[in-house]
Amino acid sequence: MSKGRLFVLEGLDGSGKATQAKLLAAHLAGSGRRVMEITFPDYESDSSALVKMYLSGQFGSRPDDVNPYAASSFYAVDRYASYKTKWGSFYEAGGIVIADRYTTSNAVHQCSKLPPDQWDGFLRWAFEYEYQLLGLPAPDAVVYLQVDPAVSQKLMTGRYHGDESRKDVHEKDTEYLARSRRAAEYCAEHLGWATVHCTADGAMRTIEDIQAEVQALAGNVLG
Numbered sequence: 001m002s003k004g005r006l007f008v009l010e011g012l013d014g015s016g017k018a019t020q021a022k023l024l025a026a027h028l029a030g031s032g033r034r035v036m037e038i039t040f041p042d043y044e045s046d047s048s049a050l051v052k053m054y055l056s057g058q059f060g061s062r063p064d065d066v067n068p069y070a071a072s073s074f075y076a077v078d079r080y081a082s083y084k085t086k087w088g089s090f091y092e093a094g095g096i097v098i099a100d101r102y103t104t105s106n107a108v109h110q111c112s113k114l115p116p117d118q119w120d121g122f123l124r125w126a127f128e129y130e131y132q133l134l135g136l137p138a139p140d141a142v143v144y145l146q147v148d149p150a151v152s153q154k155l156m157t158g159r160y161h162g163d164e165s166r167k168d169v170h171e172k173d174t175e176y177l178a179r180s181r182r183a184a185e186y187c188a189e190h191l192g193w194a195t196v197h198c199t200a201d202g203a204m205r206t207i208e209d210i211q212a213e214v215q216a217l218a219g220n221v222l223g
């Protein structure tokens with residue numbers, strides 16, 4: 001049996017990845033496909049311990065207190081554990097896997113810690129590390145859910161009902177978030193990711209509208 005397919009939804013915090021991943025998985029399952037939805041970080045697993053330490057500020061209160069290679073390793077190891085215990089055999093047996101974030105999140109959120117002239121080198125390292133050295137599958141397609149900055153800002157403010165203390169080290173740092181947005185746009189443009197524009201006229205488009213585009217893109221790669 002040939003190996004499966006891996007379809008990744010990527011985007012900044014609050015872009016609706018989880019909602020869109022769930023709807024896509026339900027749609028594919030409804031049409032009789034063998035499908036599994038996965039999400040990263042895998043907070044339910046002990047393998048996310050270092051990610052949790054990092055995001056809660058135990059290695060420093062700012063994202064830049066942990067260099068991108070170290071932070072990427074925490075997330076990569078979490079993905080490896082999830083692959084080995086949860087979805088690797090399903091994927092290897094031909095199943096379709098829909099991922100809410102993947103290695104591509106290191107490309108967006110860790111790349112942004114480096115000056116732009118070091119991005120290509122970092123991206124080469126991140127993908128070679130996970131897809132070749134660790135042996136994780138490379139995605140068949142990546143969809144970037146793009147949200148206009150002003151709308152994104154509003155969504156993030158509402159997220160924790162004004163309780164700033166609940167934000168993780170990434171969410172607290174607006175300058176870092178702006179850099180991550182630039183890295184995301186760079187990746188989408190240079191790495192062949194498909195972009196879905198989730199906002200129009202200063203507001204989020206409807207979930208159904210966005211899902212229709214996501215389903216069309218999935219149809220192109222999953223058949």
Ligand SMILES: Cc1cn([C@H]2C[C@H](O)[C@@H](COP(=O)(O)OP(=O)(O)O)O2)c(=O)[nH]c1=O
Nearest residue numbers: 013014040041075101102105106109110170
């Ligand atoms: C999966 C992953 C996430 N991240 C970052 C993105 C987020 O800022 C942070 C936490 O992810 P996540 O829990 O998806 O964010 P949210 O708070 O929106 O639920 O970790 C990476 O830097 N690399 C990765 O591989």
